[in-house]
Amino acid sequence: MAVEPVRFARASFFDTTAYLLRAFFWGGIGFLLGSGLVALAFGQSPYGDLGLTVGYLFGLVGWILGGGALEAWVKPWFGLPSDYDEGTGIARYFRFNTDHKVIGIQYLWASAFAFALAGGMAMLMRAELISPALDFFSSPQTYNSLVAVHGSLMIFAVAVVAIVGGFGNYFVPLMVGGDDMPFPYVNGLSWWFVIPGVLALALSPILGGSEAGWTGYAPLSIQGPSGGVLYFLGAYTLGISSLLTAVNVIGTVLFKRAPGLTLSRLPLFVWGMVATSFLNLLWVPVIGTAMLMGIFDRVVPTGFFRPEVGGIPLVWQDLFWLFGHPEVYIIILTAWAIWLEVLPVFGRRSLAGYGWAVGGFLGVAFLSSVVWTHHMFTTGLSDRLIPFMSTTELISIPTGFVFMVALATLWRARIRLAAPMLLVLMSMVNFLMGGTTGIFLADVPSDLMLQDTYFVVAHFHYTIIGGMVFTWLAGLYYWFPKFAGKMYDESLAKLAAWWVFIAFNLTFFPMHIAGIEGMNRRIAEYLPYLEGINTWISVWAFLLGVGFFLHLVNLVYSWIWGEKAPANPWGGKTLEWQTSSPPPHHNFEATPVVRGSFYRYGEEEA
Amino acid sequence: MDRRQARDWRNLALLWVVFGAFSSLVLVPWMIRNYPPVYALEGEVSDEAVFFLLYFAVTGFVLIVVSLVYMVARFRSGGEDDGGVGGRVHPLYVGLWVAISALLNVTFVIYPGVYGLKEIAKSAAVKDPLVVEVTALQWGWKFSYPQLGLTDQEELVLPRGKTAKIVVRSRDVLHSFWVPAFRIKVDAVPGTTNVLYITPTEEGSSEEDPRIRVQCAELCGVGHAWMRAPVRVVSEAAFLAWVEAQGGRRAQVLAREGE
Numbered sequence: 001m002a003v004e005p006v007r008f009a010r011a012s013f014f015d016t017t018a019y020l021l022r023a024f025f026w027g028g029i030g031f032l033l034g035s036g037l038v039a040l041a042f043g044q045s046p047y048g049d050l051g052l053t054v055g056y057l058f059g060l061v062g063w064i065l066g067g068g069a070l071e072a073w074v075k076p077w078f079g080l081p082s083d084y085d086e087g088t089g090i091a092r093y094f095r096f097n098t099d100h101k102v103i104g105i106q107y108l109w110a111s112a113f114a115f116a117l118a119g120g121m122a123m124l125m126r127a128e129l130i131s132p133a134l135d136f137f138s139s140p141q142t143y144n145s146l147v148a149v150h151g152s153l154m155i156f157a158v159a160v161v162a163i164v165g166g167f168g169n170y171f172v173p174l175m176v177g178g179d180d181m182p183f184p185y186v187n188g189l190s191w192w193f194v195i196p197g198v199l200a201l202a203l204s205p206i207l208g209g210s211e212a213g214w215t216g217y218a219p220l221s222i223q224g225p226s227g228g229v230l231y232f233l234g235a236y237t238l239g240i241s242s243l244l245t246a247v248n249v250i251g252t253v254l255f256k257r258a259p260g261l262t263l264s265r266l267p268l269f270v271w272g273m274v275a276t277s278f279l280n281l282l283w284v285p286v287i288g289t290a291m292l293m294g295i296f297d298r299v300v301p302t303g304f305f306r307p308e309v310g311g312i313p314l315v316w317q318d319l320f321w322l323f324g325h326p327e328v329y330i331i332i333l334t335a336w337a338i339w340l341e342v343l344p345v346f347g348r349r350s351l352a353g354y355g356w357a358v359g360g361f362l363g364v365a366f367l368s369s370v371v372w373t374h375h376m377f378t379t380g381l382s383d384r385l386i387p388f389m390s391t392t393e394l395i396s397i398p399t400g401f402v403f404m405v406a407l408a409t410l411w412r413a414r415i416r417l418a419a420p421m422l423l424v425l426m427s428m429v430n431f432l433m434g435g436t437t438g439i440f441l442a443d444v445p446s447d448l449m450l451q452d453t454y455f456v457v458a459h460f461h462y463t464i465i466g467g468m469v470f471t472w473l474a475g476l477y478y479w480f481p482k483f484a485g486k487m488y489d490e491s492l493a494k495l496a497a498w499w500v501f502i503a504f505n506l507t508f509f510p511m512h513i514a515g516i517e518g519m520n521r522r523i524a525e526y527l528p529y530l531e532g533i534n535t536w537i538s539v540w541a542f543l544l545g546v547g548f549f550l551h552l553v554n555l556v557y558s559w560i561w562g563e564k565a566p567a568n569p570w571g572g573k574t575l576e577w578q579t580s581s582p583p584p585h586h587n588f589e590a591t592p593v594v595r596g597s598f599y600r601y602g603e604e605e606a
Numbered sequence: 607m608d609r610r611q612a613r614d615w616r617n618l619a620l621l622w623v624v625f626g627a628f629s630s631l632v633l634v635p636w637m638i639r640n641y642p643p644v645y646a647l648e649g650e651v652s653d654e655a656v657f658f659l660l661y662f663a664v665t666g667f668v669l670i671v672v673s674l675v676y677m678v679a680r681f682r683s684g685g686e687d688d689g690g691v692g693g694r695v696h697p698l699y700v701g702l703w704v705a706i707s708a709l710l711n712v713t714f715v716i717y718p719g720v721y722g723l724k725e726i727a728k729s730a731a732v733k734d735p736l737v738v739e740v741t742a743l744q745w746g747w748k749f750s751y752p753q754l755g756l757t758d759q760e761e762l763v764l765p766r767g768k769t770a771k772i773v774v775r776s777r778d779v780l781h782s783f784w785v786p787a788f789r790i791k792v793d794a795v796p797g798t799t800n801v802l803y804i805t806p807t808e809e810g811s812s813e814e815d816p817r818i819r820v821q822c823a824e825l826c827g828v829g830h831a832w833m834r835a836p837v838r839v840v841s842e843a844a845f846l847a848w849v850e851a852q853g854g855r856r857a858q859v860l861a862r863e864g865e
Binding site: 396436437 | 653662667700703708712797828
């Protein structure tokens, strides 16, 4: 099948986005129908908790059908004629599609959209925090809502989606030499849960906001204005998307591997995705349950987390972090895996210690399930302190394997410092900082001070932006020639990489100090003695925002006007480089056969 | 090992010595000197933990970043081909790496982890502590001294050198009782009671140092940022005067301690 080039100029806006616009329209109608029914049947406000919940469910169905699932999937169920066209060119990315490569790009743009949205909110928050008094917003309610939406979007729609959904969908089948994922329709469906989740979270401020932050701690999260119910609905929807992707990734690795691709030869990114997918499979249902219990507590109302009727607020924290901590590793495992893909390619050096890297991934995945109480050291659960402090400290051992392998691979390499390599190295430094500050939070005596301060804010931004977002950028540049079929602008990429690296560190490093000086999290207003450091942080935060925008400019510009990319610009040995850029519809002209390791350099070719 | 590789190792070892010494002899002591002052015995335990970990964390971070920067600078190529075989990790390297990281982790769990917890818990064994019942609510703090017959005070006043048993409850949602100058905090959880022991070591007040304040540290809604209360640590005599001025009674618990 011929490669379909991306044409941006030719198709009109409405032709390109017809299905997406219909999805929005039907989604809106569904919402009004659902919430209107509640208003009629129960005499409640259509924008109350129940109205929103039912409206959202109806809207979700309308959205998915409108996006093309009606023609692609539902009509054939009933034997109805359907001539659904999955589209070509850029239009493919805005309608129901079953090609894993298209879905991967859909995830990437959706995450980039959520990242820009939530990043813009962070800019507004920093505008408020330039000075101590509440002067930018009229009410702390607005600030608190933005905190909640920024955090929820960044975690549920960017951190766990961008690499896992974007690169995972696009590259796992390619890297194992398969033609697609085993359940392409399920895969197509999975993406359609992302945008409604993003919208539910992002729109909650209009309805009074969700007050309780991205962690949604009960009982605060089950009280308050009806915007709060959108937090549970949005997070639940995004969880469904992760779960469906996890099933497909594991299925791909089990059933779609090319001949000769034994598990001991599996690319490290695929290992990272396997470890991540098992974590999703195990723990997303737990947070899904928690989210449903939260919805029921608000809507019915049940009393799971309501102490006045015998509910236990801390059970929410247990359920949330049972998923929430594995999630941290869902975010970072795939980033580590990308480091170890990029280092041998740009170091022209065989990967040192493949087995240790895989062992590290699996060890972290296993241990990550038994550390969650370290988020709850200050809640008064004294029996749990020592066990969970021990497991938390322990997890740094398999984490260290990744650094051990990376450093050994770089030793006596021949390093080409192209943008992907540069960003991976920066990501390693940033993540190392985040890991190092994690030691202070794992150790109970120091955590009792640092918990819920800006030290924690600094810590997790170092791990998530520093570790995951920098690696996401590295991956975007690394694989850009493959998925866009074009080359990006190297000088601008390097400039923007240094820009975000410097601005990122000057924004987030001082937050450690602010925390130690007594600044707690999630406050719109602070005491005047903290002003200097906060003004500094805000200024650099704005510059960081500009830096991310530069990357976006580079990617969009290069996709449209970039030079055509060769099949294998970096001399990579994994299978995605052994096909054209971009790959044809079913990935490979002939099924590849694997005869050795993907990470050997300087010997006879694999 | 060829001569070039021996030279690379020697250079790296030299950098480690220089930067390791700089980190542990200059950088970390400087950070510790600039750490904000602590006003409670239990907080000192927390600070000791932070200081001990700083030596390893900062030095470890510096050494790995130095190694990384050295390698990128040293092994940079003009773009020509392969850097040789590689692909294996030396058993000595793996052995040392795993042994050191395991040793550090076990150490951190025992000290300052378990040790620090035991130290903090010692205050719970103090006889006749001054009981302060703290009620957290949206959005404010109430302090009651049941032994002294004082209820619903707006200010937390503590005598220096006397262990206070802070009993924390919430009337509505989650809050967290935190005085940054005392370091350690505990959450106020609706439906349960949490206890924190604080032994103030220095006199001071919120006016003198804004870190001496009760600050809610757990997001609790619109008023979270403002959920603060003034704190004063005073001498025993001044404390008794304050109790009398507030209409409380002179309690056994303080008299015995004064002997």
